[in-house]
Amino acid sequence: MRRFQNSVAADVRRLKLLWKQSFLTSAATVLKEAPLRERFTRRSVLGNITGAIAGLLSLSAARSVKAAVQKVFVTAGAPKGYDPAQHKWVMAIDANRCIGCGLCAEACKKENRVPEGPFYRTWIERYLITKPKPGSGELRGETLVDCPNGGMRGFPVPSVPKEEIQHSFFVPKLCNLCEHSPCVQVCPVGATFDAPDGAVLIDPSYCIGCGFCIQACPYGCRFMNPTTHTAEKCTLCYHRITRGLLPSCVEVCPTQARIFGDLKTAGPDAPIRQFYQNNRVQALKPHLGTEPRVLYAGIDKEVR
Amino acid sequence: MTNDVTNMVVEVMPHFEGYVYPNEATHQPLWSVLIVLYPYITGLVAGAFIMASLVRVFKVQALEPVYRLSLLTAFSFLLCAPLPLLLHLGHPERCYQVMMTPHLTSPMAIFGFVYAWYLMAVLLLELWFDYRRDLVEWGKITPGFKGLLYRLFAVGVTDVSEPAVKLDVRIGYVLSVVGIPSAFLLHGYVGFIFGSVKANPWWGNVLMPIIFIMSAMVSGIALCVFNYMVLMWVRQKPVGMKCLDTMGMFLFYALVVDAAIEALDWVHRIYSAEEGFAVLQYMAREKLFYTLSLGQTLFGTLVPLILLGLLQLVGGRMPEWLRRRMYFVSSVLILIGVLAMRWNVVIGGQFFSKSLRGVMSYKMEFAGMEGWFMGAILFSLPFVTLVALVKLFLSERLPATPHEDFTAKSAAPNG
Ligand code: SF4
Ligand code: SF4
Numbered sequence: 001m002r003r004f005q006n007s008v009a010a011d012v013r014r015l016k017l018l019w020k021q022s023f024l025t026s027a028a029t030v031l032k033e034a035p036l037r038e039r040f041t042r043r044s045v046l047g048n049i050t051g052a053i054a055g056l057l058s059l060s061a062a063r064s065v066k067a068a069v070q071k072v073f074v075t076a077g078a079p080k081g082y083d084p085a086q087h088k089w090v091m092a093i094d095a096n097r098c099i100g101c102g103l104c105a106e107a108c109k110k111e112n113r114v115p116e117g118p119f120y121r122t123w124i125e126r127y128l129i130t131k132p133k134p135g136s137g138e139l140r141g142e143t144l145v146d147c148p149n150g151g152m153r154g155f156p157v158p159s160v161p162k163e164e165i166q167h168s169f170f171v172p173k174l175c176n177l178c179e180h181s182p183c184v185q186v187c188p189v190g191a192t193f194d195a196p197d198g199a200v201l202i203d204p205s206y207c208i209g210c211g212f213c214i215q216a217c218p219y220g221c222r223f224m225n226p227t228t229h230t231a232e233k234c235t236l237c238y239h240r241i242t243r244g245l246l247p248s249c250v251e252v253c254p255t256q257a258r259i260f261g262d263l264k265t266a267g268p269d270a271p272i273r274q275f276y277q278n279n280r281v282q283a284l285k286p287h288l289g290t291e292p293r294v295l296y297a298g299i300d301k302e303v304r
Numbered sequence: 305m306t307n308d309v310t311n312m313v314v315e316v317m318p319h320f321e322g323y324v325y326p327n328e329a330t331h332q333p334l335w336s337v338l339i340v341l342y343p344y345i346t347g348l349v350a351g352a353f354i355m356a357s358l359v360r361v362f363k364v365q366a367l368e369p370v371y372r373l374s375l376l377t378a379f380s381f382l383l384c385a386p387l388p389l390l391l392h393l394g395h396p397e398r399c400y401q402v403m404m405t406p407h408l409t410s411p412m413a414i415f416g417f418v419y420a421w422y423l424m425a426v427l428l429l430e431l432w433f434d435y436r437r438d439l440v441e442w443g444k445i446t447p448g449f450k451g452l453l454y455r456l457f458a459v460g461v462t463d464v465s466e467p468a469v470k471l472d473v474r475i476g477y478v479l480s481v482v483g484i485p486s487a488f489l490l491h492g493y494v495g496f497i498f499g500s501v502k503a504n505p506w507w508g509n510v511l512m513p514i515i516f517i518m519s520a521m522v523s524g525i526a527l528c529v530f531n532y533m534v535l536m537w538v539r540q541k542p543v544g545m546k547c548l549d550t551m552g553m554f555l556f557y558a559l560v561v562d563a564a565i566e567a568l569d570w571v572h573r574i575y576s577a578e579e580g581f582a583v584l585q586y587m588a589r590e591k592l593f594y595t596l597s598l599g600q601t602l603f604g605t606l607v608p609l610i611l612l613g614l615l616q617l618v619g620g621r622m623p624e625w626l627r628r629r630m631y632f633v634s635s636v637l638i639l640i641g642v643l644a645m646r647w648n649v650v651i652g653g654q655f656f657s658k659s660l661r662g663v664m665s666y667k668m669e670f671a672g673m674e675g676w677f678m679g680a681i682l683f684s685l686p687f688v689t690l691v692a693l694v695k696l697f698l699s700e701r702l703p704a705t706p707h708e709d710f711t712a713k714s715a716a717p718n719g
Contacts, residue, residue: 187410216501
């Protein structure tokens with residue numbers, strides 16, 4: 001109930017803003033001034049309806065309200081004086097370094113109070129590619145992927161004997177910070193948006209919980225939070241990075257498999273620049289045209 | 305508490321094979337039965353409206369007995385269409401944001417406008433212009449609350465002189481003409497909500513809107529056949545065979561086109577066998593067997609095709625009672641088949657992991673927001689609405705004044 005009241009109060013505030021700028025005011029004046037008889041002739045009924053629709057379609061007011069809401073949200077998560085235009089945050093993954101300890105996934109759950117159960121802002125997948133059967137004429141064997149509890153508690157002993165494994169590696173996953181993010185594209189109210197500093201954020205006080213973005217994310221990065229009933233995903237620990245801290249997963253990673261940085265301020269020696277300098281990198285599902293900004297080194301064609 | 309519950313669910317029901325992304329391993333799909341109903345009901349609206357337009361725009365005189373019934377069907381289903389969508393939202397109380405601060409690149413936001421346009425600017429107005437003269441008449445002769453309702457619905461426009469009525473008819477015609485593309489748009493957009501999801505190879509498909517439109521027409525006409533026959537049966541009136549045969553003919557042709565397009569879609573998918581084809585194939589075979597192979601293909605398409613085809617070919621030699629039964633069975637089968645098709649699209653699209661390495665399964669519960677019971681209630685709502693509308697606007701006791709274009713025949717369902 002409390003939640004409902006809060007959200008309604010917030011919405012009423014936004015609506016007032018909208019009211020000032022939009023068609024409603026003019027429609028209201030028309031209704032107030034016209035004498036009763038004129039109001040309900042056929043032509044005027046038709047006219048009013050057309051007017052209302054035209055008003056609804058003149059959406060520039062709505063757009064500016066939405067932009068204002070998003071800006072408020074960015075500044076709410078960040079400390080005073082934070083200017084998103086001065087940064088371009090990004091993360092990169094060096095899969096060669098990942099040992100699958102799962103500390104990052106666990107730290108993320110704690111830091112962001114992600115509910116227990118199948119809800120993860122970040123997780124680690126284990127890939128086992130077996131050797132081909134002798135004489136089978138195949139390129140490689142099978143690919144087995146698992147991720148028990150998001151990899152949060154490490155991984156059990158593999159189900160295939162060691163001698164049969166050709167490659168095994170871990171791949172940490174998170175929001176790919178798509179340049180052309182389908183999740184942002186489909187959100188009906190603009191609750192999810194690209195912040196100017198590179199983060200893709202969700203305003204939980206605005207999200208209607210339709211789940212469209214979850215369907216649209218090709219990487220399975222989003223989930224419906226069962227307590228707030230809104231969509232949720234990795235924010236790069238927005239509350240931390242805007243205060244000069246590292247995202248919690250990066251902070252706890254013992255092998256520096258996760259590299260985080262600000263492209264606008266990073267010098268040539270910064271870890272993120274060094275990463276791109278020293279590695280040939282790959283994006284996940286490049287054929288979808290989402291242009292992920294999180295790039296991977298040391299993964300395989302089997303990683304999706 | 306919530307934590308305990310979610311944990312328990314995950315441990316009790318390991319209901320997936322292969323690898324699925326951890327966020328996908330929830331105990332039921334994100335979009336379940338409510339979202340199955342939503343495109344189904346919207347499709348019925350679009351189809352029923354097209355059916356009505358056949359009379360008004362294409363002057364198919366034989367269908368006049370079902371003109372008003374189709375319009376009322378479309379209207380009652382349209383009123384209920386957004387309900388499942390609304391109930392499924394995590395925050396239904398914020399739904400007006402879709403209209404207030406819409407995000408224009410979102411198919412779902414645009415759908416809100418298409419819906420509003422269709423309801424307010426097309427269907428409601430068309431009904432009103434069609435009924436206005438009758439409303440005035442009925443308002444005069446009906447006493448009590450009902451009479452008051454008719455007078456209210458006429459919103460004070462009581463001019464029934466000849467030029468005024470002529471104008472009504474003209475505007476009604478224009479609205480129907482506008483209504484046809486609008487109906488296509490309405491349901492095409494529903495198809496686009498799914499077809500635009502490129503992340504999902506089962507949905508992301510250019511043919512999706514077209515498939516949705518065609519299946520909508522098929523299901524809408526089938527619903528009109530069903531409603532008409534049931535109404536006549538309830539009223540103990542003979543079914544107009546000419547009308548029924550004509551509806552059957554349109555139903556048959558629409559079904560042929562629909563089946564052809566869906567087959568084309570399948571051929572294309574199988575032939576191009578893009579990434580993830582193996583997992584889709586496995587899912588279709590194992591997880592969707594009953595709803596896809598049996599429900600949608602065999603009973604929803606092939607059997608009605610054969611029945612309706614026979615009626616086209618040798619219907620003239622069949623006795624009326626047999627034809628009636630065949631039409632009725634076909635329409636019911638088609639209605640079930642299209643429901644199965646919506647299920648296959650919506651639920652099927654969530655039966656496989658976007659990692660394309662595994663499949664999930666799902667047993668629908670009985671109770672709960674996304675259970676059978678709720679689904680059944682939501683689906684019966686438009687029928688309840690329709691009964692009320694038919695009582696009010698297709699009453700046997702009230703004379704329907706014939707209009708210029710529609711001669712006294714249009715009064716047939718009114719007795
Ligand atoms: S990875 Fe998913 S959630 Fe992240 S920006 Fe891309 S589509 Fe959106
Ligand atoms: S769930 Fe929320 S963030 Fe996602 S598309 Fe719907 S309204 Fe937007």
